[in-house]
Amino acid sequence: MEIDPFIFRLSIFILSIFIGYYVVWSVTPSLHTPLMSVTNAISSVIIVGAIIAALAGNSEIIFNKANIFGYLAIVLAAINIFGGFLVTQRMLAMYKKKRKDK
């Protein structure tokens, strides 16, 4: 009897929820805002779906009914990826320890 590939994906999904659970509980509360902005950035990995939607299929017509949504999603996801990672970087750069010489 063969196992449906869906079951494999479901296993990955459920195990990832557990990983997420333990990893996020260990995030220090003072970094909860950067946590939100970085999760925002990484959830924009949905851009891979958008790229496939935009590029695959018939390449003669560049913008058609089906792939125009792919292109739109690319723009939205790109805003999020760049904006999310950069703003996280900017915030994290501000967290400093007490300086000894002061």
Added chain:
Amino acid sequence: MSANLLAVFYLISGILFILALRGLSSPETSRKGNLFGIIGMAIAIGVTFLSVGNFSSGFLYVLIFILVGGSIGSIIAFKIPMTAMPELVAGFHSLVGLAAVFVAISAYLNPEVFNIGSTGNIKIASLIEMSLGAAIGAITFTGSIIAFLKLRGIMSGSPITFLGQHFLNLALGIILIGLIYYLCKTQINTWFWTLILVSFAVGVLLIIPIGGADMPVVISMLNSYSGWAAAGIGFTLENTALIITGALVGSSGAILSYIMCKGMNRSFFNVILGGFGATDQSSSEKGKEQKPVKNGNADDAAFLMKNASSVIIVPGYGMAVAQAQHALREMVDALKKNGVKVSYAIHPVAGRMPGHMNVLLAEANVPYDEVFELEEINNDFANCDVAYVIGANDVTNPVAKSDPQSPIYGMPILDVEKSKSVLFVKRSLSPGYAGIDNDLFYRDNTLMLFADAKKMTEDIIKSL
């Protein structure tokens, strides 16, 4: 590129995303974590290009679109003031939601490309995953827009409630399930479009009854939704990176919502059903009586703090509104020169999003090892000479411990009243968000400083 190799690369970027979150366990490792996240994203995008293998003119357009979006994102990231971070995060959530909807639409219109069947004959499992992704994405999109408008002040932060609201939401929820069922059965386009439109409506209806100070829960919840939407799409696209990320983000948002609800001692459903603040205001009105308060000025405050040996600062949303964090740090510097020991106490729900106060203090160059969470510092109030409450209110109200009738009874609060004296910076005696009078105002050891948070702090610096 073979499908197996592709899957391995997606797995690697998924692992890098896990490491990105893992890095946030301490500020020292966090910057490296963010770098892992960026590498993970670059790998995911790079291998997707290679796997599609279409480097025609379409590829060029994709690059242009990424650049356009990337430049907009970068400009926003560099320009945004730190006080506007809650709105920014809400805005970003809405984009993830809408992107999920768009990807679901293109998968629905062009299923051959994603190997999930042909138009009008899409695999049932894929169709369910896709509909869930689209519905959750659409709810995230409009919900986040409402949250954004409320946080930005374009829309009033007070809850909007009407008769039969919960009934309507329940009905719409049932309709959504019905639409997904009929979509799978008949594969008629109308059902798909209706599903998205109804989800848009649900997103709006879900967030309008929730008031301003409950926004930390809302933002966390929408964060979670954007993750589940991504995971739904990940199943449709059979993409490991997307499934892992969706699960991570989904559980991250859920945990943050839980922490926020706990910080207010309210159940998640109580927050979601909304209307808090609107109903309680009237009940507090009638029991109100004139009680004497001690009124002080900047000189009194400066004198008290200068002669103290330890001071604890309690910031709240009012500090963010007045942009007082820089002035506050200058005041603390002046106090430190006088040999006063200063620390900061942060309540879990201070501000409008998780960790909001910490970011603002970090922006003002406050070292993070002087900033403490509620559990870490609450016992220190008893030994502290002065508590300086700036822009916080409900989170310091001792009523939460003493009066079981109070709507905030049981909420963990900062034990500010235990310190020898309390300086309370506030514009007026008006009750806070929960609509209840703060007992602290009328205590003997409390000195009220009626002024704008920033102006008062600056005046104190002058007299120090």
